[in-house]
Amino acid sequence: MTDNRTAKALSPEELLSKTTLTIEEMALTLGIGRNSAYEAVKRGDIPSIRIGRRILVPTKALDNLLASNVGKPQS
Numbered sequence: 651m652t653d654n655r656t657a658k659a660l661s662p663e664e665l666l667s668k669t670t671l672t673i674e675e676m677a678l679t680l681g682i683g684r685n686s687a688y689e690a691v692k693r694g695d696i697p698s699i700r701i702g703r704r705i706l707v708p709t710k711a712l713d714n715l716l717a718s719n720v721g722k723p724q725s
Contacts, residue, residue: 670699670706679712 659678660668671679676696677687688705690696697711 665709668709670708671712673698673705673707676707676712 660671660675665671665679668675673687673691674684677684680687682690687696691698691705691707696707697715698705698707700706
């Protein structure tokens with residue numbers, strides 16, 4: 651039996667066509683680990699929505715977050 655929940659790297663076209671990303675997809679997209687992604691969501695660093703037990707990251711919110719932080723110095 652295969653696990654359909656295994657995330658894979660998304661092409662830019664696939665990424666733009668999706669409304670939300672799973673935590674695993676978001677982690678792969680950002681190049682961070684799964685645990686780091688969950689921690690960032692828990693801290694509120696990355697916008698997310700919860701539907702039942704699933705945590706989803708809206709792609710527009712993630713894009714806005716990344717665009718607003720381009721060129722900002724790290725603290």
